[in-house]
Amino acid sequence: MSDRLLVVSTDCHAGLPIHQYKPYVETKYHDFIDMAVDIQVDMMNKAEKQFLIKEINDEWRAPIEQELTGAWDYQERKKMLAKDGIAAEIVFPDGITEHNTPPFGAGLGLSPRDAVPELQWAGAMAHNRWLAELVANDPKRHLGVASIPLLFDVDQAIEAVRWCAENGLKGVMLPTLWGDHAPYHDKKYDPFWEVCQDLGIFIHFHSGPAPLNEYFGPDFPNEDRSESLPGAMGCYVSEVMFWLYRPLTFMLWGGVFERFPKLKAMVVEGGTLFMVPSWLTLLDHNYTDVHFSAKLGDFRSHLSMAPSEYFARNCGIGASCVPRRDLEMKDVIGVNQIMWGSDYPHPEGTWPHTQQYYTDTFKGFPQEDGKLILGLNAVDFYGLDGSYLRTLADEIGPSSSIFQ
Amino acid sequence: MSDRLLVVSTDCHAGLPIHQYKPYVETKYHDFIDMAVDIQVDMMNKAEKQFLIKEINDEWRAPIEQELTGAWDYQERKKMLAKDGIAAEIVFPDGITEHNTPPFGAGLGLSPRDAVPELQWAGAMAHNRWLAELVANDPKRHLGVASIPLLFDVDQAIEAVRWCAENGLKGVMLPTLWGDHAPYHDKKYDPFWEVCQDLGIFIHFHSGPAPLNEYFGPDFPNEDRSESLPGAMGCYVSEVMFWLYRPLTFMLWGGVFERFPKLKAMVVEGGTLFMVPSWLTLLDHNYTDVHFSAKLGDFRSHLSMAPSEYFARNCGIGASCVPRRDLEMKDVIGVNQIMWGSDYPHPEGTWPHTQQYYTDTFKGFPQEDGKLILGLNAVDFYGLDGSYLRTLADEIGPSSSIFQ
Numbered sequence: 010m011s012d013r014l015l016v017v018s019t020d021c022h023a024g025l026p027i028h029q030y031k032p033y034v035e036t037k038y039h040d041f042i043d044m045a046v047d048i049q050v051d052m053m054n055k056a057e058k059q060f061l062i063k064e065i066n067d068e069w070r071a072p073i074e075q076e077l078t079g080a081w082d083y084q085e086r087k088k089m090l091a092k093d094g095i096a097a098e099i100v101f102p103d104g105i106t107e108h109n110t111p112p113f114g115a116g117l118g119l120s121p122r123d124a125v126p127e128l129q130w131a132g133a134m135a136h137n138r139w140l141a142e143l144v145a146n147d148p149k150r151h152l153g154v155a156s157i158p159l160l161f162d163v164d165q166a167i168e169a170v171r172w173c174a175e176n177g178l179k180g181v182m183l184p185t186l187w188g189d190h191a192p193y194h195d196k197k198y199d200p201f202w203e204v205c206q207d208l209g210i211f212i213h214f215h216s217g218p219a220p221l222n223e224y225f226g227p228d229f230p231n232e233d234r235s236e237s238l239p240g241a242m243g244c245y246v247s248e249v250m251f252w253l254y255r256p257l258t259f260m261l262w263g264g265v266f267e268r269f270p271k272l273k274a275m276v277v278e279g280g281t282l283f284m285v286p287s288w289l290t291l292l293d294h295n296y297t298d299v300h301f302s303a304k305l306g307d308f309r310s311h312l313s314m315a316p317s318e319y320f321a322r323n324c325g326i327g328a329s330c331v332p333r334r335d336l337e338m339k340d341v342i343g344v345n346q347i348m349w350g351s352d353y354p355h356p357e358g359t360w361p362h363t364q365q366y367y368t369d370t371f372k373g374f375p376q377e378d379g380k381l382i383l384g385l386n387a388v389d390f391y392g393l394d395g396s397y398l399r400t401l402a403d404e405i406g407p408s409s410s411i412f413q
Numbered sequence: 414m415s416d417r418l419l420v421v422s423t424d425c426h427a428g429l430p431i432h433q434y435k436p437y438v439e440t441k442y443h444d445f446i447d448m449a450v451d452i453q454v455d456m457m458n459k460a461e462k463q464f465l466i467k468e469i470n471d472e473w474r475a476p477i478e479q480e481l482t483g484a485w486d487y488q489e490r491k492k493m494l495a496k497d498g499i500a501a502e503i504v505f506p507d508g509i510t511e512h513n514t515p516p517f518g519a520g521l522g523l524s525p526r527d528a529v530p531e532l533q534w535a536g537a538m539a540h541n542r543w544l545a546e547l548v549a550n551d552p553k554r555h556l557g558v559a560s561i562p563l564l565f566d567v568d569q570a571i572e573a574v575r576w577c578a579e580n581g582l583k584g585v586m587l588p589t590l591w592g593d594h595a596p597y598h599d600k601k602y603d604p605f606w607e608v609c610q611d612l613g614i615f616i617h618f619h620s621g622p623a624p625l626n627e628y629f630g631p632d633f634p635n636e637d638r639s640e641s642l643p644g645a646m647g648c649y650v651s652e653v654m655f656w657l658y659r660p661l662t663f664m665l666w667g668g669v670f671e672r673f674p675k676l677k678a679m680v681v682e683g684g685t686l687f688m689v690p691s692w693l694t695l696l697d698h699n700y701t702d703v704h705f706s707a708k709l710g711d712f713r714s715h716l717s718m719a720p721s722e723y724f725a726r727n728c729g730i731g732a733s734c735v736p737r738r739d740l741e742m743k744d745v746i747g748v749n750q751i752m753w754g755s756d757y758p759h760p761e762g763t764w765p766h767t768q769q770y771y772t773d774t775f776k777g778f779p780q781e782d783g784k785l786i787l788g789l790n791a792v793d794f795y796g797l798d799g800s801y802l803r804t805l806a807d808e809i810g811p812s813s814s815i816f817q
Contacts, residue, residue, distance in 0.1 A: 062710040192627055194648060196641045223596055237600045240666030242712035244598060246699045247662055251655060258651055262644030281698075287691040294685075295650045306466040308646035 013406035014094070014380060015398055017387035019327040020215075020277050020350025020358075021098040024109035024116070025081045025139055033135035034112065038128070045128070046112050053110070056230035060221075060242075069356045070105070076361065077354050080104025083146050090150075093351055093363040094407040096384065096398040099152045099327070099391070100144065101182060101215055101277065102136050105354055111136035115156050118218035119184040126161035133158055134169065141176040149394045150401065154180035154213050160190035163197060167204050179391070180211040180275075185218040185252055193256050194263025202265055206272045211391060213327075216253040216278035219245055250284045257324060261292060264311045266319040273390065277327030278352065282335035285326070285342045292316035321346065325390050328382070330359050333370045336382065344378050348387045367411045376412045417810030418498070418784060419802055421791035423731040424619075424681050424754025424762075425502040428513035428520070429485045429543055437539035438516065442532070449532070450516050457514070460634035464625075464646075473760045474509070480765065481758050484508025487550050494554075497755055497767040498811040500788065500802040503556045503731070503795070504548065505586060505619055505681065506540050509758055515540035519560050522622035523588040530565035537562055538573065545580040553798045554805065558584035558617050564594035567601060571608050583795070584615040584679075589622040589656055597660050598667025606669055610676045615795060617731075620657040620682035623649055654688050661728060665696060668715045670723040677794065681731030682756065686739035689730070689746045696720035725750065729794050732786070734763055737774045740786065748782050752791045771815045780816045 025033075027046055034042055057063055070077060079085035081104060090098065103110045103117040110116030114124050115132030133156035144151040155178045159166040170181060191197055205212060224241040226234035235241065253276050266272060279285075296315045312319075321343050328335075329350035339347055352358025359366040371379050384402075388395045429437075431450055438446055461467055474481060483489035485508060494502065507514045507521040514520030518528050519536030537560035548555040559582045563570040574585060595601055609616060628645040630638035639645065657680050670676060683689075697719045716723075725747050732739075733754035743751055756762025763770040775783050788806075792799045 060709070065710075187627075189631075192648075194628075194642055194644050196643065223591075224598075227593075238598055239600065239668050239715050240598050240663075240712060242709050243666030243696075243699060244596075244663055246709065246712075247666065247696055248659075250695070255652075259644075259648055262647030262651065264643050281695070283694055283698075284691055287688055290687060291654070291685070292647075292651055294687075295647060305464070305646050305650065306469075308644060308650075311643050 011403045011406075012409045013402050014409055014411070015384040015388065015395070015402035016093075016095050016406055017348070017384040017393065017398075018093070018095045018098045018351040018353070019275065019325075019348040019387050020329040021095075021100050021353045022103050022355065023080055023086070023100050023140065023143055024102050024104035024111065024136065026109055027112060029081075030112050030132070030135045030139065033138045034131055035134075038131050042112060049112065049114065052230060059225060059230055059233050059235065066356055073361055077105055080109050080354050081143075083143065089353060089360065091405045093353070093360060094367075094405050095351065095363075096401040096406060097150050097152065097387070097393055099154060099180060099213075099277075099350070099387070100140065101154050101213070102140075102156055111156065115158070117182075117215055118186070119156055119158050119182065120186060120218060121158070121160050121184060121188040121190055122186075122222075124158075126158065129158045130161065130165060132156075137169070137173065137176075137178060141178055144177055148177050149397045152180055152391060152393070153178040154182045154211075157181040157183055159183050159198070159201060160187055163201050166201050170201070170204050170208060170210055174208040174210060179209070180213055181205065182213045182215055183256070185214045185216070185256060186220065192259045193265070194259040196263075198265075199268065202269045202272050206269045209392070212272065212274040214253060214256045214274070214276050216249060216276070219249045219252045221245070250279065250281050253279055254284070254288055257320070258292070261316040261319055262308070262312075266323040267312055267314075270323070273323055273325070275325045275327055275348075277350065278329045279326045280328045280331040280335065282326070282328060282331060282338050282342060282347070286338055289317045289320060289342070325386070330357060330366075331370075333374070336370070336374065339378055339382070344381055345386050345389075347382045348390065349383050364407060367407050371411045372413070374412055376409065379412055415807045415810070416813045417806050418813055418815070419788040419792065419799070419806040420497075420499050420810055421752070421788040421797065421802070422497070422499045422502045422755040422757070423679065423729075423752040423791050424733040425499075425504050425757045426507050426759065427484055427490070427504050427544065427547055428506050428508035428515065428540065430513055431516060433485075434516050434536070434539045434543065437542045438535055439538075442535050446516060453516065453518065456634060463629060463634055463637050463639065470760055477765055481509055484513050484758050485547075487547065493757060493764065495809045497757070497764060498771075498809050499755065499767075500805040500810060501554050501556065501791070501797055503558060503584060503617075503681075503754070503791070504544065505558050505617070506544075506560055515560065519562070521586075521619055522590070523560055523562050523586065524590060524622060525562070525564050525588060525592040525594055526590075526626075528562075530562065533562045534565065534569065536560075541573070541577065541580075541582060545582055548581055552581050553801045556584055556795060556797070557582040558586045558615075561585040561587055563587050563602070563605060564591055567605050570605050574605070574608050574612060574614055578612040578614060583613070584617055585609065586617045586619055587660070589618045589620070589660060590624065596663045597669070598663040600667075602669075603672065606673045606676050610673045613796070616676065616678040618657060618660045618678070618680050620653060620680070623653045623656045625649070654683065654685050657683055658688070658692055661724070662696070665720045665723055666712070666716075670727040671716055671718075674727070677727055677729070679729045679731055679794075681754065682733045683730045684732045684735040684739065686730070686732060686735060686742050686746060686751070690742055693721045693724060693746070729790070734761060734770075735774075737778070740774070740778065743782055743786070748785055749790050749793075751786045752794065753787050768811060771811050775815045776817070778816055780813065783816055
């Protein structure tokens with residue numbers, strides 16, 4: 010038996026350079042897509058100027074420019090996976106965050122703010138078409154997560170999910186923030202949850218989105234208000250996990266997993282695990298405590314289980330870049346809920362130092378739990394082809410000596 | 414030496430029946446105040462119908478109707494304090510929540526949503542005038558917290574704070590939610606923090622406010638959508654602590670306590686303490702960790718201390734109705750930050766069973782810490798007259814045998 014580990018990254022990214030999406034966009038939008046993309050790039054550059062330190066990103070990228078093309082080039086991508094020892098990956102949009110994102114604001118987050126629904130749908134489907142081609146290279150190895158702007162139109166989302174299933178995409182990413190649209194406890198989404206359950210499509214919420222205008226000012230990114238709004242970034246990094254887990258709070262209380270017991274949902278890049286135990290405790294506390302909330306009436310009887318029980322049955326965490334300190338909470342969170350991810354090709358990820366990360370993080374960690382977190386949980390959760398991946402892992406997986 | 418405990422409730426409420434506020438409202442609003450109040454009462458009744466179980470409130474109130482008039486009747490209030498063994502109290506608006514609230518939506522929460530700024534100011538100042546009369550009965554015993562709709566006008570808020578100081582009100586309650594207005598890291602509020610620091614006025618955020626329209630639907634309370642939005646109340650109770658602590662997140666990162674080191678701020682009815690350790694850990698993690706946020710630039714150098722250190726120096730928690738389980742976290746949170754409150758006269762409070770609460774909650778609890786939490790912390794934080802209150806406590810305070 011091989012001593013190599015079967016590793017699945019539940020958080021990888023892929024996307025074309027934004028100007029190259031045009032052939033994947035419906036022709037009726039071609040007349041103005043170049044202009045729209047130029048505007049989007051200009052906005053992204055402005056946002057980057059305030060939100061990210063361009064020099065750090067540039068410096069980080071300089072020696073690995075060739076490897077970064079794995080964001081869209083399949084041969085380069087295979088090399089990256091081999092180097093990182095990753096047998097299978099879950100693939101989200103936005104390759105090199107600021108440079109590779111679908112047009113019309115259809116990338117990570119799928120923000121409904123200032124979006125034109127028809128155009129965001131067009132951009133999302135363009136990415137989905139390209140993504141279907143990418144994963145077709147080795148469908149058992151790459152699980153593609155389509156962008157679905159669900160908030161705008163449930164019927165269109167259902168149609169898009171059917172298209173995904175027919176075209177080999179097995180996951181969908183939904184907006185993490187709903188803005189002025191209906192939150193996820195609204196029963197209007199039931200037909201969408203139903204089709205996802207029936208077709209075995211996995212729901213994903215990806216970290217990053219937050220109400221940036223509250224932190225950085227109403228005119229962000231057009232106006233730089235860093236002088237008058239000190240600490241805006243501190244607020245952002247302190248709240249971003251709240252916004253990531255919020256959709257699940259609404260789905261859990263809304264009884265979504267009661268009505269659709271086989272629906273599976275992931276929160277991704279949720280590696281700041283130390284917030285999770287108190288979140289679960291709070292949900293269960295509100296489910297069981299009745300004294301202080303007696304005057305609020307019955308808001309529990311539509312649920313047959315406690316929120317943490319639905320979470321354990323239906324949900325998982327894409328624990329990208331998770332540090333050892335947070336992994337120590339595995340038993341409180343549920344060891345089966347934690348699924349590692351590399352976050353390739355983002356600078357906050359473990360790549361290009363993933364092998365070093367394995368050793369640093371898992372040295373002395375219980376081996377069986379480590380195997381679950383690094384890969385076997387994801388094989389089970391997503392129903393991946395374990396024997397196919399085992400063969401790949403035997404060639405490229407990291408050695409189990411990382412636990413010693 | 415007396416074995417009676419000096420108890421301070423950091424969360425009590427007082428308010429006139431809403432129709433009786435008229436004499437305290439500027440005469441220029443008298444022409445339409447009755448109509449405005451009728452509309453407000455109608456809205457409150459609608460909200461109560463969806464949000465609260467009227468029968469439970471009514472049943473709870475029936476045997477204590479006389480005692481509830483302590484919300485505005487001073488002699489009744491003194492009896493209540495004696496019965497509860499409370500030597501001093503911090504007094505917030507909204508007596509019997511749904512019946513005693515200032516006109517023009519100027520009560521607990523001070524929601525900016527759908528508010529007419531000029532009118533909310535008028536209602537707030539009406540309450541503040543009445544409150545100044547109430548606390549004048551025994552100013553060392555009652556610390557009145559004025560309603561200040563800061564978001565609408567910083568200059569007007571400064572003027573109001575000066576009025577408070579001149580009229581014996583030592584605390585201000587600010588809106589917990591800011592809606593589309595500037596959050597509390599915005600330097601535009603610096604002149605307000607400065608005047609509060611200089612005049613020794615204490616800042617308060619009171620629990621309760623949350624984006625109800627997200628949970629209960631865009632037309633809440635006019636339209637009952639409980640069928641299509643199951644679990645809305647579960648979402649509310651699971652998020653309300655987030656919204657309460659959110660202003661401090663922004664003030665801490667914004668450097669407010671760096672620039673105004675003597676400013677004091679309380680979060681009140683924050684008794685679900687088990688969220689606090691992870692909140693503090695998260696803030697400090699983001700202050701000290703640099704690897705994953707390197708690309709986000711410097712958002713720390715304007716702070717000379719970690720967020721938890723400002724919290725320990727400048728902030729306190731009005732831990733109303735706090736259960737024993739949460740008190741066990743005292744050392745992680747900081748025992749000096751935790752200040753008990755009775756929440757009179759709200760049904761979720763300890764009143765009218767406060768004496769029973771003392772025994773149930775503090776049996777076997779470390780006595781010195783218990784004394785701090787029940788009163789001595791508040792004496793110190795608010796700079797109350799300890800020897801005056803000691804005399805009162807010697808008459809009415811609960812026995813220290815509650816710790817046995």
